[in-house]
Amino acid sequence: xxxxxxxxxxxxxxxxxxxxxxxxxxxxxxxxxxxxxxxxxxxxxxxxxxxxxxxxxxxxxxxxxxxxxxxxxxxxxxxxxxxxxxxxxxxxxxxxxxxxxxxxxxxxxxxxxxxxxxxxxxxxxxxxxxxxxxxxxxxxxxxxxxxxxxxxxxxxxxx
Amino acid sequence: xxxxxxxxxxxxxxxxxxxxxxxxxxxxxxxxxxxxxxxxxxxxxxxxxxxxxxxxxxxxxxxxxxxxxxxxxxxxxxxxxxxxxxxxxxxxxxxxxxxxxxxxxxxxxxxxxxxxxxxxxxxxxxxxxxxxxxxxxxxxxxxxxxxxxxxxxxxxxxx
Amino acid sequence: xxxxxxxxxxxxxxxxxxxxxxxxxxxxxxxxxxxxxxxxxxxxxxxxxxxxxxxxxxxxxxxxxxxxxxxxxxxxxxxxxxxxxxxxxxxxxxxxxxxxxxxxxxxxxxxxxxxxxxxxxxxxxxxxxxxxxxxxxxxxxxxxxxxxxxxxxxxxxxx
Numbered sequence: 001x002x003x004x005x006x007x008x009x010x011x012x013x014x015x016x017x018x019x020x021x022x023x024x025x026x027x028x029x030x031x032x033x034x035x036x037x038x039x040x041x042x043x044x045x046x047x048x049x050x051x052x053x054x055x056x057x058x059x060x061x062x063x064x065x066x067x068x069x070x071x072x073x074x075x076x077x078x079x080x081x082x083x084x085x086x087x088x089x090x091x092x093x094x095x096x097x098x099x100x101x102x103x104x105x106x107x108x109x110x111x112x113x114x115x116x117x118x119x120x121x122x123x124x125x126x127x128x129x130x131x132x133x134x135x136x137x138x139x140x141x142x143x144x145x146x147x148x149x150x151x152x153x154x155x156x157x158x159x
Numbered sequence: 160x161x162x163x164x165x166x167x168x169x170x171x172x173x174x175x176x177x178x179x180x181x182x183x184x185x186x187x188x189x190x191x192x193x194x195x196x197x198x199x200x201x202x203x204x205x206x207x208x209x210x211x212x213x214x215x216x217x218x219x220x221x222x223x224x225x226x227x228x229x230x231x232x233x234x235x236x237x238x239x240x241x242x243x244x245x246x247x248x249x250x251x252x253x254x255x256x257x258x259x260x261x262x263x264x265x266x267x268x269x270x271x272x273x274x275x276x277x278x279x280x281x282x283x284x285x286x287x288x289x290x291x292x293x294x295x296x297x298x299x300x301x302x303x304x305x306x307x308x309x310x311x312x313x314x315x316x317x318x
Numbered sequence: 319x320x321x322x323x324x325x326x327x328x329x330x331x332x333x334x335x336x337x338x339x340x341x342x343x344x345x346x347x348x349x350x351x352x353x354x355x356x357x358x359x360x361x362x363x364x365x366x367x368x369x370x371x372x373x374x375x376x377x378x379x380x381x382x383x384x385x386x387x388x389x390x391x392x393x394x395x396x397x398x399x400x401x402x403x404x405x406x407x408x409x410x411x412x413x414x415x416x417x418x419x420x421x422x423x424x425x426x427x428x429x430x431x432x433x434x435x436x437x438x439x440x441x442x443x444x445x446x447x448x449x450x451x452x453x454x455x456x457x458x459x460x461x462x463x464x465x466x467x468x469x470x471x472x473x474x475x476x477x
Contacts, residue, residue: 020200033306059219060172061243100285155315
């Protein structure tokens with residue numbers, strides 16, 4: 001029997017949205033899936049050797065704010081300098097306290113499980129990104145390459 | 160003939176992005192699909208008994224602003240205290256005026272149509288959410304449980 | 319052999335998120351896929367004859383800021399009047415400099431390749447949109463129509 005296939009397009013580059021592709025990718029790989037993640041647009045941030053991902057409550061009313069902070073800083077407060085850094089620090093601490101692996105660790109887990117990580121060549125060119133900044137083991141290709149695998153996949157997700 | 164299967168991952172917790180999973184889920188169920196929605200990250204907000212979802216124009220230049228408000232309050236105005244509450248109130252009123260069901264009603268419709276609602280246990284633990292706050296009839300499970308169904312689905316959507 | 323099928327739901331209405339549906343749609347069509355894009359919520363902005371799409375760094379810490387602008391205007395600066403227009407102008411210029419087609423051109427490419435563009439009738443009614451503002455060749459239909467095609471698709475993406 002053929003193994004199942006999972007195709008993911010990762011387009012976001014914030015700390016919170018960095019988890020889904022790597023958690024879903026590594027979980028599927030552990031379940032025996034063949035997995036390919038295509039990083040494009042802001043998603044290329046997730047392939048940097050030195051990650052500097054941040055999270056913001058700005059424009060996301062669905063984010064639970066710790067300590068009732070939303071009462072003290074209603075909306076406008078979320079735009080204050082320092083708030084983004086503070087939320088990023090708090091999210092990382094919470095993940096660590098709860099035993100959730102960091103993005104670095106989840107990404108490594110994906111690579112060990114032979115999840116293929118593909119960087120969108122067009123976006124690399126567009127933003128003049130330096131591929132020396134990216135981790136080893138990444139392939140560079142275009143959207144056509146993505147369809148080759150996605151067209152045969154059992155699950156395809158645009159994140 | 161087997162019935163079709165729709166798998167949805169609901170990750171957003173704002174008022175506007177609460178509609179797609181419940182509208183798509185209930186429509187598919189009405190068409191005879193077997194439907195499962197996996198709520199994770201901010202999406203868990205959609206399972207609260209007492210919903211307090213909001214919508215914001217912040218960071219969403221695609222949102223049509225009523226009454227030419229974007230002319231009076233260019234961008235910075237969208238961060239003013241009170242703007243988020245006002246937009247939330249206006250969106251709810253518009254939906255009601257147009258005869259669109261509320262999120263509470265759409266969610267109930269889903270449950271009546273036997274759409275399975277699954278809460279991501281990891282996120283519940285991570286944000287220390289109290290499951291007593293959630294509606295009845297929700298299952299609690301991990302990502303592996305999601306793949307069981309999604310791997311057999313005809314349509315899978317990450318919202 | 320049947321041709322492959324790609325179904326897309328386009329829900330976003332900003333300049334950056336206008337690219338994925340049209341790039342993926344036209345690429346897939348070029349590869350021989352039958353493609354259908356269902357425009358709903360803010361995604362309907364992408365069907366206007368006269369596009370006025372904008373992009374904002376607000377709420378998107380994953381966006382690379384040019385010229386180290388994030389050092390001069392930390393977070394709060396992204397809410398300044400004029401920033402959204404400036405980022406929009408810069409993104410359009412960058413795309414043009416790099417030879418990436420504009421949204422107008424990509425959309426035309428899709429239509430020439432017989433990608434079917436479908437506008438969500440419910441959203442049109444909800445926001446009192448005037449269909450005279452939309453390009454020719456668009457079909458108007460509901461979610462049930464979308465499932466007809468998506469249920470038979472090889473790839474389905476919610477953007």
